[in-house]
Amino acid sequence: MIDVPGPTEWVARGEVGVGPWPGPWPDDDRYDPELLEHGDRRNVVDAYRYWRREAIVSDMDTRRHPFHVAIENFQHDHNIGTVVRTANAFAAAAVHIVGKRRWNRRGAMVTDRYQHLHHHATVAGLAEFAGERGLTVVAVDNMPGAEPVETAELPRECVLLFGQEGPGLSGEAKDVAERVVSIAQFGTTRSINAGVAAGIVMHTWIRQHADPGLAW
Template structure:
């Protein structure tokens, strides 16, 4: 949207949630209409007030910046409470379309750090792995615990043995074509949707 006076010819609002710079120059951000012209701090505060879901997301050893950014963007869209990037990889935030400024993003050195986080979190999240391995169950039949962290591995190698051992359960996304794996960011979005549908049905 353009400057406030271009879009709305009436007097500039006095609402403290509005960012003066955005009112003056326009708001080109990828945010819901209700958040147009709001400052980052005001949006964060409103999201916290409205309440995040009890879902968190973790990716282990992802190396493609765009996949990480896309996952962060999807996590924000589904109201995930936090995102954990496991491993030393530094990522380019362009793919997230600035959603990382509203989302809580954690950099964990290892799976052990994630396990420690889960044990000490007041939300007591369950660790659920998403990988197409022996013993995993179809994601559409799984009953997700309301508070959980979904863990995703890289497209090349999947999740580590440590991650699979730490998880309470492992689910997979059924495929019907010839390709071996789904894009990691796409798989994460599918799993977040499956979680949301399951938790809403059981609420």
């Protein structure tokens, strides 16, 4: 993959996406003239082919689910890109980075351009954001007293909070969490990859609250 300037944003080597628009151009300001002329090779669903990035974000805002995803980033966690990409796939309301502002965007596969992102210097800042909006903070960690996510009913409006690879959730994150859920594991390690854990819990929310008939 290579980044290219302008509204095409993302392109893959080979014949991916669609070529120039055939026939008369649509009279609709959601469409990008450059994409109509040269083709759309971005990694977007067919419904958004040829659309401007801003138009895609605006339309997605009518489809997003009321759950948020947060991940701590005190050691430049390399899983954040994967978390952002998965949050975009499940139409999360927003992704929150807690701690260091900078993170490796490679794993996001440019989905961060269509996903609302927020930064909080501290966990307390995230907790304040959640409290102002009536969002339940649900931490994910395999710790004593945690509810098995396999049987827990996740709140519809919530923040799913994940720790870093290795150390897991910080003590501050555990303190602000109103609930803690764990993922059942049957092997030898204490934890699983943070990006994988985020995908499992997000999909649990989707199974409980989303309408599969609205998926692309």
